[in-house]
Amino acid sequence: MDRSDPDEELLVRVAEGDPAAVRALVARKLPRLLSLGQRMMGDAAEAEDVAQEAFLRVWKHAAGWRPGVARFDTWLHRVALNLCYDRLRQRREIVLAEPPEQVDEGPAPDRGLQAADTGRRVSAALQALPDRQREAIVLCHYQEFGNIEAAAAMGVSVEALESLLGRGRRALRLALADMVEP
Template sequence: MTGDPDEALLARVAKGDPAAVRALMARKLPRILSLAQRMLGDPAEAEDVAQETFVRIWKQAPKWKPGEAKFDTWLHRVALNLCYDRLRRRREIATDAPPEQVDEGPAPDRRLLAADTSVRVSGALQRLPERQREAVVLCHYQELGNIEAAAIMGVSVEALESLLSRARRALRGALADMVER
């Protein structure tokens, strides 16, 4: 064992153990869905990315070499690459249709304000450059440490901190009027 908490489970997945597949899905799916949702801003696309990520895990598990990389780092990188593929395709297909919004019906003022805040923050996050968005999502929403997030992104910790700093400044500027309320 290399100290990777997922190594034994991944070895069982490689042997085709259905219980191991379910356990790995239960352990990792919520975070991957959250990551994809924040990167793409679309729940249906996020589900597609999560599904494709786990298909790749299932296919690659027999080839996994313990100790070469931490499984969680590889998992996040696969999910991020799939998100970037979708974001590239979006740029190639121009659309004038606004994104679908779920109407949750009437709600108390606080819930409406929270929903408005969430939409504004999500919108501001979507307008960040991809690398800055990736840094924010990994560190703030996925709650990864700077060292692990930098490894996933393939940058130094200093470069990650620079991306985070620029992203925070941009978000502060985009959301400044909310703070004044």
């Protein structure tokens, strides 16, 4: 067995139907595939679809994998990129005989500028919080941890976490009070 490809042994086990190997391979490769898909597609849901389809192809073709032709990681990323390009082509290929006769009901062009300004203000207010309050807010609101999980990650009790969240939210509300529309 060629040891130059760190994924070869795992891929052999996937081909043999080893569920632990499948889980290990997904755990090892999924974050980078999602990142690639997100950057290529600009959409998290499509990035997940691309990653899922790439893993389906791995499982279908694992038994036929030929070591030494290309590194598995290179092949997997090529598969994911090809899936992205296929999806991007499908987006472009929607051809209409005539332009639609409807009013664009999307946000006004200046809404993007307002959203960017709001994002900067929220980010600055978040950065102004004491470290532990900011950590609690980020874990619970941005990383979507539950209170028990966030408290464990911070090494505090759930009650202490809730106190940090309460103080952080009050400070953010006060810092951003002028942004609330009447």
